[in-house]
Each structure stands twice: as structure tokens, then as C-alpha cells.
């Protein structure tokens with residue numbers, strides 16, 4: 001059976017930190033589905049979801065084992081729909097840990113076939129943060145070194 005992982009997130013924007021998690025995840029999984037979700041606590045996106053979908057697809061154009069989709073349902077249900085047995089997430093710090101700890105437990109309550117796998121951030125990418133990138137971009141700063149594509 002294929003090992004399929006879902007990598008869910010807001011990806012507003014998708015960063016080199018996210019790319020690193022996907023590339024390292026490919027050592028563990030046969031397929032990774034990057035799922036751009038509407039986070040109910042982050043209603044208003046800065047980067048259009050369709051633009052981000054296109055940019056992420058462009059980033060992984062040479063990796064057929066990576067696919068990209070947009071979703072607005074429970075992550076645990078989406079995983080079941082795509083036969084994904086795993087959720088992939090990145091961990092940068094204790095704040096990420098506190099949050100991830102509870103969502104992974106709820107996700108497993110909702111779908112007991114689902115395991116969440118965490119990869120610790122690569123140190124050189126630990127400070128790469130979507131919300132800071134949005135601020136820099138808003139005031140015309142150069143964000144290109146944080147992104148794996150041009151925007």
C-alpha cells in the first residue's frame with residue numbers, strides 16, 4: 001500500500017520552510033498532497049489562494065509525487081477521501097508544539113487511521129514565517145529569498 005501524506009496549511013504564503021518539510025517528507029512517503037485550507041481563525045488571506053496553488057504547483061513541477069489542492073472541510077475527512085494515512089506538519093518551536101499537539105489528537109479522534117508525523121525545522125529556515133513575510137511584502141520589502149518561486 002502506498003504511503004500517502006497530507007501536508008495541510010494556510011500557506012499564506014508557501015515558504016522555503018514549507019518546501020523543506022515537503023522535500024524531507026518525500027524520504028518517508030510515496031506521495032504528498034499539499035492541501036491549502038481555509039483556516040477559520042485566519043479568514044482573510046493576503047495572497048490569493050488560487051495564486052498560491054499555482055505557485056506551489058510550479059515549485060514541484062519536476063516532482064510528480066507531489067500534488068496540490070485547495071480544501072474547506074475537516075482535514076481528517078480530506079485525508080480519508082484521499083486514502084492518506086498520515087498528516088505531515090513542521091515544528092519550529094514550543095508554540096508550534098502546543099498547537100500541533102492538540103490538533104493532532106483531535107484529528108486522530110476524528111479518524112483513528114490517521115497518524116500525524118512531525119519534522120523539526122531545518123535550523124537555517126526556523127525563522128521563516130508566513131506572517132512576517134506578509135508584513136515585509138506589504139511594505140514592498142524583498143521577500144524573494146524566503147520563497148521557492150517568484151511572486
Ligand code: ADP
Nearest residue numbers: 009010011017039089090091096121125126128
Ligand atoms: P497553519 O495555518 O495550518 O498553521 P501554516 O501555513 O502556517 O499553516 O504552516 C503549515 C505547517 O508548516 C505547520 O505545521 C507549520 O508549523 C509548518 N511550518 C511553517 N513554517 C515552517 C518553517 N519555517 N520550517 C518548518 N515548518 C514550518
